[in-house]
Amino acid sequence: MMKLTDREIEILEILEKDALLSSDSIAKMIGLNKDETEEIIKKLQDEKIIVHYTTLIDWAKVDNYQGVTAMIDVKVTPKRGVGFREVAERIYRFQEVSSVYLMSGAYDLSVTVEGKSMNEIAQFVSEKLSTLDSVVSTTTHFQLKKYKHDGSVYDSDQNDNRIVVSP
Template sequence: MKLTEKEIEIIEILEKDARIPTETLAKMVSLSVDETEAILKKLEETKVIVQYTALVDWRKVDGHEGVTAMIDVKVTPKRGVGFDEVAERIYRFPEVKSVYLMSGAYDLSVVIEGRSMSEIANFVSEKLSTLDSVISTTTHFILKKYKHDGTVFDQGDQDHRIVMAP
């Protein structure tokens, strides 16, 4: 789908802040509110804008820290459907947050969330590795998020000025 410069500009602004009021968005792109709303409706109907989400730092919520893991999965693709069929079987599990087709040593990268490392281990051993097409898995646990989707976590009150020395 070919988009206009204004449509791309709107998408880029919303990608950084999906909560921006339509009136402010319209001013930023030099359009009327009605024109901006029409573009938003078009982008939503054509699924260019798939969803508006909130980025949450769960470590700051007591009892909801959870565990996130990235799992490299090597699979045998099926004739006629390639990797799509096994990817679909994997992304249907509720624990799975993302599935990506990758280049390199592994075929799929799967991101899952659980309440504990043992919950993730059970998912891998009982659900993921038992799928017919799965040859092997390698699980990486995320220990700390520094930056996610362009947002830096825990910047705190640090002084970000550049130190100048004589």
């Protein structure tokens, strides 16, 4: 863990909302010069605080794209001395897995898997995931439609049907 300055946190918050902003734009937003801003960003990348830059794509708008996403709840038996970490590492090494989270509640891990078809994901669950020694049970949920992801609303051009409340 690393203690960051308010400026560093401010840069992270800006980049989290829009990673395409230039360092010049970010510098103007927070009152630093471009070189200072670039130096802070490089430090945050070197320290692995900025892990990766991603692009959100609305694949539902692409006709010839076929892909399926599933969220799988996994109940596991943790191993003495390493807890859930060892089984989580084994799971996230599979090419099909895009994320793994330790969760509270009825299941221990939440695993997000991407594939070309529901059958491909079912095959992954039955042949790879369920066969791991520590895995006790799984529940698979297929994603049908994405409304909002990482703070970005999909299909935001539609009318907002919520009732306006004003004092």
